[in-house]
Amino acid sequence: MKTLPLLIAAAIGAAALTACASPEEIRAMDQRTCTGYGFQPGTDNYANCMMKQSDKRDQESRDARARMAQPAQPAPNAPSTTVIVIPTDGKPKLPDCRMQDPGVTLNMDGMWAGPNCTPAH
Numbered sequence: 001m002k003t004l005p006l007l008i009a010a011a012i013g014a015a016a017l018t019a020c021a022s023p024e025e026i027r028a029m030d031q032r033t034c035t036g037y038g039f040q041p042g043t044d045n046y047a048n049c050m051m052k053q054s055d056k057r058d059q060e061s062r063d064a065r066a067r068m069a070q071p072a073q074p075a076p077n078a079p080s081t082t083v084i085v086i087p088t089d090g091k092p093k094l095p096d097c098r099m100q101d102p103g104v105t106l107n108m109d110g111m112w113a114g115p116n117c118t119p120a121h
Contacts, residue, residue, distance in 0.1 A: 030054065 021029070034049035035041070104114035
């Protein structure tokens with residue numbers, strides 16, 4: 001499951017790199033790829049490899065555009081229960097804030113603050 005994010009990042013990275021590359025640079029990258037596979041320039045296999053490289057780049061571009069067009073997924077709801085922690089000194093205290101807790105904001109000190117938060121130490 002950890003490889004999927006890496007594959008997605010690699011595909012986006014490849015699309016981003018080719019977006020900044022000139023047609024000559026893209027062609028040179030494709031040529032290096034195809035010759036790296038052992039295909040000789042001027043052969044049918046080399047031509048097919050070059051076409052597949054172009055098709056792959058086009059598909060990655062379409063996939064990236066489709067991902068960007070999808071609406072963002074809503075964040076999962078925070079749990080509706082509050083957990084009370086009773087430390088060894090016997091005084092109950094609320095758990096520390098998390099940014100997904102309801103009513104929590106980031107204060108000027110860079111700490112999360114909200115109605116069910118313990119004060120920052």
